[in-house]
Amino acid sequence: MRKYMGEIMLCITAIIWGSGFVVSSIALEHYTPYQVIAGRFLIGFLVLSIIFYKKLKLLNREIIIKGLVLGFLLYLAFVLQTVGLQYTTPSKNAFLTAVNVVIVPFIALLVYKRRIDKFELTGAILAILGIGFLSLQFSTNINIGDVLTLGCAVAFAYQIFYTAKYVKDEDPITLTIVQMFFAAVFSWIVVLAKGEINFSFEMEAVSAILYLAIFSTTLAYLFQTIAQKFTNETKAAIILSTESFWGMVFSVILLSEVLTTRMIIGAVLILCAIMIAETKLSFLKKKSVEKLI
Template sequence: MRKYLGEFMLIITAVIWGSGFVFTAVSLDYLTPYQLLAARFSIGVIILCIVFYKRLKNIRKSTIIKGIVLGIFLYLAFLLQTIGLQFTTPSKNAFITAVNVVIVPFIAFFAYKRRIDKFELSGAFLAIIGIAFLSLQFTTEVNIGDLLTLACAFAFAYQIFYTAKYVKEEDPILLTVVQMGVAALLAWIVVLFRGEWNFSFEIEGVLSTVYLAVFSTTLAYCLQTIAQKFTNETKTAIILSTEAFWGMVFSVILLNEVLTYRMIIGAIIILIAILLSETKLSFIKRKTLKEKNIIQN
């Protein structure tokens, strides 16, 4: 039951992140990318501290250290994605970022010497193909923006991997608080370095930024961290990759983007990827049942 609860929380996270594409587009009309990151992470950590202030009394040194690691990977991922976007197209940026879904199982393999599950790996590659259909404008040209975005994908992959590792022993809420606080601190250092102190307070930009802070940052990362207590890192990456699908859905609904056959094909492939990764459980159950019958006979 907990497994399915974790997967449901990850689906909600992906839906929230998918909606975030629309609000990010609005916010960037009023703030620079670096200002937006500083604002969303700062608001996020403030909300978490207010809501869970009683838990902060019980924070452990190990939680702080692990939260710092997660916070560095989290902000590094967003920073590389933001810089990469300045040199490549949004579609390629979204696609290459999603490559983390394939990177995660290999990180786990090298870290734990654990055999890569064929169902989950196949699901990961299918998810990438589906995302390509959803977002990628097929070109062979590779530039510095693509390489920076690939580095971003590795940072997101390590954030997912270490979250799965750390959350087994730490309070997921406190882990999220520290992670968010570190990301906010790094974001403000970058804003200071760039001298971008002139923030816009136009109501449309403020409301979009608040949405990103409350839902796409605070709520989404809380859900992800808690969910990873019950779901392995590869399954997490596959489910979170549906962010691209939900981004398409919200773009069609809210921004009147035209729905194409390629988008529909991509959505179907991503759905097949998730179902394939779920096949492992039923396969193991059938195998176990078959072995029991052989022993009994």
């Protein structure tokens, strides 16, 4: 039951992140990208610390180091994605970021020498193809923005991998708090260094940053960390990759984006990816056995 609870939490995380695409576009009308990142991580850390202040008693040197690693990887991923977006298209940025779903199983192979599960790898490749249909305007031009965004995908892949590794031995809530703290520290160092200290306090701007901070950051990363205690990193990456699908859904509902055949094909491929990774086609094997009997 815990396994399925973890996967449900990952699905909720993907849905929240999907909704974040729409809200981020609103926030970026009032703040710089670096201010958005800094604001969401700082508020996320404060909210988690206030709600789960008793968990701070569990702090020790080991969990602080692990939280530092995760916080750095998380911030690095966001910065590379943000800077990359300045030089490439949003569609390519979204697609290349999602490449992390294929990178994760290879990190596990390199670190643990663990054989790659063929069903999970197939699911990962199908997920990438689905995301390509959802977001990519098929262009072969490669620029510095694409390279930076690919670096973002690598950082996200390592963040997912090390979250799965660390959460096996640590309290997931405490680990998330420490991760948010260090991500916020790195964020504010950059904001102050760039001199971006003027923040808008318009209702629309504040509402957008609060949504991103409380839902897309605090709740989503808390759910991700807890869920990864009960599922492997490759399956987690595949489920989390559905944020592109949910981003499409919210864009169609809230922004009246036109639903195209290409989007439908992408959604079907992502659904197939999850089914293959989750069931390993066991239902087909069962039918084959029944026929033999």
